Amino acid sequence: MKTLHKPTERVLLILETLSNDDGMTLSGLSLKTEISKSTIFPILKSLLHRKYISYDEKSGKYTLGISCAVLASSTFEKEYWLKMINAEMRKIVADCNEVCQMGVLDDSHVLYIDKVQSDQTVQLMSKIGTRLPAIHSALGKALLYQYSDKQIMELYPDGFKPLTAHSVGQLDYLRRQLNDVALKGYAVDDREINEDTVCFAVPLKQRDKILAAISVSMPYFRATEEKSKHIIELLINARAKIEHNLNNLHDINNY
Incomplete structure (x- = not known):
């Protein structure tokens, strides 16, 4: 029998232990x-830095982090909810033929953890693992x-740094956009991340807790009022179907 690498075994054992618990102290x-x-x-400490685990100061407990969700997204059979959401994303793309993405909040950024590409000649080029400022993206809002x-x-102590001429620059303007999300049920990125791209997104909740968001992006020239x-x-x-399924599951870990 080959001798196993003990340091690696320890890391894997920690992650496996946390995956079977709602949170554990040191x-x-x-x-x-x-x-x-x-x-x-x-x-x-290293796992926290790489976001493979999270730490709750109030409870003193460690849980799995969002980087584990990124890994899990490449093997959907391990995560029913990711697989179920991906199926709905594919239906959206089949209907509108525009790229659909899913993201989670990573401090002040959105971390993209899944994507279904369209077959359009001109389309958004992005990849799983991309991080973008939450305040400028539809997913983030x-x-x-x-x-x-x-x-x-607290997420933006140095203020907002616009990426384009259309990016939000002040808190009061962002607050109006966020209030619109609460009122209308969807968020908008109108050329705030990219001068040539428009994006719409909806939050995904389980028992009123936001877990992730999905979006559809398209070039500005295709963003007609009708489309x-x-x-x-x-x-x-899609959000209604996804949330119905999520609410019939046990609570999902906070990624």
């Missing part, structure tokens, strides 16, 4: 894995709309 992890606190702590002004400024309205309807209908 002491609990040490006890469960039989790894000393002095050995396990620097491993946790869909994820942030329940945040207070104070919470938003935009149709895409918004597709997104809202």
